[in-house]
Amino acid sequence: MAAFAPQGEEKRLVEALQKAGLRLTPQRLAICRYLVNTDEHPTAQEIHRVLKEDFPSLSLATVYNTLETLVSLGAIHAVGDAGDDRVHYDADITPHINLVCIRCHRIIDVPHEALSHLEEEAAARSGYRILGARLVYYGLCPACQRLESEKEKHGSTSVAA
Amino acid sequence: MAAFAPQGEEKRLVEALQKAGLRLTPQRLAICRYLVNTDEHPTAQEIHRVLKEDFPSLSLATVYNTLETLVSLGAIHAVGDAGDDRVHYDADITPHINLVCIRCHRIIDVPHEALSHLEEEAAARSGYRILGARLVYYGLCPACQRLESEKEKHGSTSVAA
């Protein structure tokens, strides 16, 4: 979701840190760069694993701290319901849609322009200053719909844990 | 978010279990009832703590199992990015907006009709069968906006972890 204008995006994150009066340490810069150069929604652990190749001393705590900082600055989003149970991070804070399959947990991202005016309306009604948005639809992807109807033809429809 | 028509809502969850060929055990029924009778977004632990008063033998595992079952049936939603890092559950799967303050983590729920046609459009484009939706706006609530401008007047703007 995040790799349309990597340089500009990276700048955005870096500027967020600067504006807050925080230091631009190599660790923080590397984390920002990683976030804007991936289309995945990485977890703290993944970021740490990859960046450790360049920064062997990089601590997991630093990764968590930096992500938490970026989230509280509104520069990135924490996405906590991907289906596994880690927190994923998304550097794309423009309005877009996540389609989450309730069965296989796959996620598709869909950019969506129409969200902008909803945003303005919600801001006006609530007095919030809005910094980003995420619309999540839950449902069955085409493949899983097929599997569901298979099951109905046959016997039990159980989905128990 | 969930307490408009508790009886009907409870029926909806129970029917979802039935349709899937699952048993309507007292534990499952109690969990369904709890979910539809609260405006909060409870965690598994909270549900367990409360229901234990009536079902002293109720196991945490059963609560997790039942919630997972309901989620995979599409009857409720798992909300994983409330700011703390537990998974919260929401029995309201109609389109509505969550406004999340990035600073104090408070959440406001706002029903929103305009989401329905976005839903249809997304379904048509992607082939998903959509069962529910959640639009999350991230931003600063009025109180936190005030705090932010205080800080700008004074000295540092730091938000570090």
Add this chain to the structure above:
DNA sequence: TTCAAAGTTGGAAACATTATAATCTGTTTT
């Protein structure tokens, strides 16, 4: 150069969630 503040590190601790094995319950089969 010295000092204080900010940042990082590594490891320990906390905690939510999942997996496992045993037990229980209800239903169907004989």
Add this chain to the structure above:
DNA sequence: AAAACAGATTATAATGTTTCCAACTTTGAA
């Protein structure tokens, strides 16, 4: 009605993520 069986629940152990903490390092200012 007894036996067999699948579905559920329970208690507990194991897993793995995230947070916490104290020590150490770096940076910037006096």
